[in-house]
Amino acid sequence: MSRTHSSPAGGAPLLQPAGATGEPVLAIEHLVKQYRGKAAPANDDVSLTAHAGRVLGVLGHNGAGKTTMVNQIVGLLRPTSGTIHVSGVDAVAHPARAREIVAVQAQANVPITGLTPRKAVELVGRIRGGEPRAVRRRTDQLLQALDLGPWADTPAEKISGGVARLTAFCMTVVQPAALVILDEPTNDVDPARRRLLWDAIRDTAAAGAAVLLVTHNVREAERTVDDLVVLDSGRVLAAGSPADLTTHLRGELFLELDGRDLPALPPGLRASVTRPAQSVVPVPAARGAEVVAWAQTAVERGEVERFALTPASLEDAYLELVGAGSEVAA
Numbered sequence: 001m002s003r004t005h006s007s008p009a010g011g012a013p014l015l016q017p018a019g020a021t022g023e024p025v026l027a028i029e030h031l032v033k034q035y036r037g038k039a040a041p042a043n044d045d046v047s048l049t050a051h052a053g054r055v056l057g058v059l060g061h062n063g064a065g066k067t068t069m070v071n072q073i074v075g076l077l078r079p080t081s082g083t084i085h086v087s088g089v090d091a092v093a094h095p096a097r098a099r100e101i102v103a104v105q106a107q108a109n110v111p112i113t114g115l116t117p118r119k120a121v122e123l124v125g126r127i128r129g130g131e132p133r134a135v136r137r138r139t140d141q142l143l144q145a146l147d148l149g150p151w152a153d154t155p156a157e158k159i160s161g162g163v164a165r166l167t168a169f170c171m172t173v174v175q176p177a178a179l180v181i182l183d184e185p186t187n188d189v190d191p192a193r194r195r196l197l198w199d200a201i202r203d204t205a206a207a208g209a210a211v212l213l214v215t216h217n218v219r220e221a222e223r224t225v226d227d228l229v230v231l232d233s234g235r236v237l238a239a240g241s242p243a244d245l246t247t248h249l250r251g252e253l254f255l256e257l258d259g260r261d262l263p264a265l266p267p268g269l270r271a272s273v274t275r276p277a278q279s280v281v282p283v284p285a286a287r288g289a290e291v292v293a294w295a296q297t298a299v300e301r302g303e304v305e306r307f308a309l310t311p312a313s314l315e316d317a318y319l320e321l322v323g324a325g326s327e328v329a330a
């Protein structure tokens, strides 16, 4: 899958190309991490490859093993077995060398007490070897792209969690890196700026970096990634583009029913997801009209509060893979 993305405000890309587009930058093979005292491994034979110029999403719910994998890539944890290479560097044998090639936005924000967002981003850019004027320019572009202008010069003590999270993203991408790892970067970010951040993540890949986006948010994955790995209980359940993962669901529709006391479904249909006040029911496309008529009658009778019939989404494919009981972030 390829996409064209313009840079913010039509200006130059945020980063200079970090490698030839398409070249493998991160290669993980048969990675196993077994924590002491735990019955099952947190990573269980995980293999994946992230390529220059592409966003690879790692999607999984809480406890799937995503952060464990990131911590091994950057040398904070040692794998039980398996290999990790970053731009050809053996990251298990030489974690410090691998870290020089990687920029990471960790799940927890780095404290920037005593600084403003602008100063924190510029400082990291300078520490990572950026030329002062280029760092200032890139900082301005990033702050503008994420609509952080109103807080750019506010002391860190007075900024919100969402602004701190966006600042951490800017600190991560202010200087080019071959591999950019973002561990749940949109946590705490408001919906409008979340979209700006998704665009900035796409820009980072468009400028040449391999981006590894760790998320439990299916819509974020759908909107942002080129390739996707679904992790569950430490294992890779599926890998491919979002389109690949939903192909087998083509020809299927999904009926969402909201209501506390839902009626019996039409013959032959069964809910795939049952939540306290919502059911999701797979419907063959050929039965779409019949099901809409049934749902409209149920609404008129007050048995259903609201319904929607939609084509299969990545969320449907994900729920099918990991099980209907899983939480899906909005």
Ligand SMILES: Nc1ncnc2c1ncn2[C@@H]1O[C@H](COP(=O)(O)OP(=O)(O)OP(=O)(O)O)[C@@H](O)[C@H]1O
Binding pocket: 035, 036, 038, 042, 060, 061, 062, 063, 064, 065, 066, 067, 068, 069, 216
């Ligand atoms: N230091 C540790 N010691 C023992 N077990 C751990 C440790 N860190 C994580 N785990 C366990 O490993 C499993 C995977 O956790 P991990 O944090 O990697 O998942 P995750 O997908 O990043 O989850 P989240 O989205 O909640 O951050 C979980 O069962 C967790 O309890």
